[in-house]
Amino acid sequence: DVKVTQSSRYLVKRTGEKVFLECVQDMDHENMFWYRQDPGLGLRLIYFSYDVKMKEKGDIPEGYSVSREKKERFSLILESASTNQTSMYLCASSLIADLAKNIQYFGAGTRLSVL
Amino acid sequence: GQNIDQPTEMTATEGAIVQINCTYQTSGFNGLFWYQQHAGEAPTFLSYNVLDGLEEKGRFSSFLSRSKGYSYLLLKELQMKDSASYLCAALDSNYQLIWGAGTKLIIKP
Numbered sequence: 001d002v003k004v005t006q007s008s009r010y011l012v013k014r015t016g017e018k019v020f021l022e023c024v025q026d027m028d029h030e031n032m033f034w035y036r037q038d039p040g041l042g043l044r045l046i047y048f049s050y051d052v053k054m055k056e057k058g059d060i061p062e063g064y065s066v067s068r069e070k071k072e073r074f075s076l077i078l079e080s081a082s083t084n085q086t087s088m089y090l091c092a093s094s095l096i097a098d099l100a101k102n103i104q105y106f107g108a109g110t111r112l113s114v115l
Numbered sequence: 116g117q118n119i120d121q122p123t124e125m126t127a128t129e130g131a132i133v134q135i136n137c138t139y140q141t142s143g144f145n146g147l148f149w150y151q152q153h154a155g156e157a158p159t160f161l162s163y164n165v166l167d168g169l170e171e172k173g174r175f176s177s178f179l180s181r182s183k184g185y186s187y188l189l190l191k192e193l194q195m196k197d198s199a200s201y202l203c204a205a206l207d208s209n210y211q212l213i214w215g216a217g218t219k220l221i222i223k224p
Contacts, residue, residue, distance in 0.1 A: 004157070021116035040118060042214030043202070045160075082195070101146065101165075102206055 023091030032074035119215035143208020
């Protein structure tokens, strides 16, 4: 089974702090994604990556950056956390060979509260 | 713009059948996905449709009409463990997923 692991289930940070959310997948997937999930809204794509050291902006990249130094790891960085970044953050991965079908496998999520 | 619409919440009875509808408007179309998400857990893949028609997978079936921009997920013989949110997502011409807000399904005994 594909396993996508997010380092923390819950995080509480203060406004202005730098925050790192880590995601690791164990199935040698090329594609990795970061989403945020808010009540009443669909999943919104923040950033994605098709390969090591590659990154592409999603729909809402402002206030975020990412890092992919190794194939299995994709990190989301909040340079200076703000209260409007309080949300559930979901990481996902998929095989590049499945581009058309693009089944994404998700981690359990990190619920971030910024106070 | 791109948009996915699905009901916010539905209630059904254990053992019954429920149909969750989804309509989509996207720039191009490369398929329609359904995911299940239990509270506090990761979304998990249920089905993928790219051609018109019904795909059956055990108690769950998914239907697609490309001409109408419409899909539904049909759940039969409902069980309490089917209580979850069901997410509809369409793959656009750039192979990006456009997600609906999800339908919370409540199953009552």
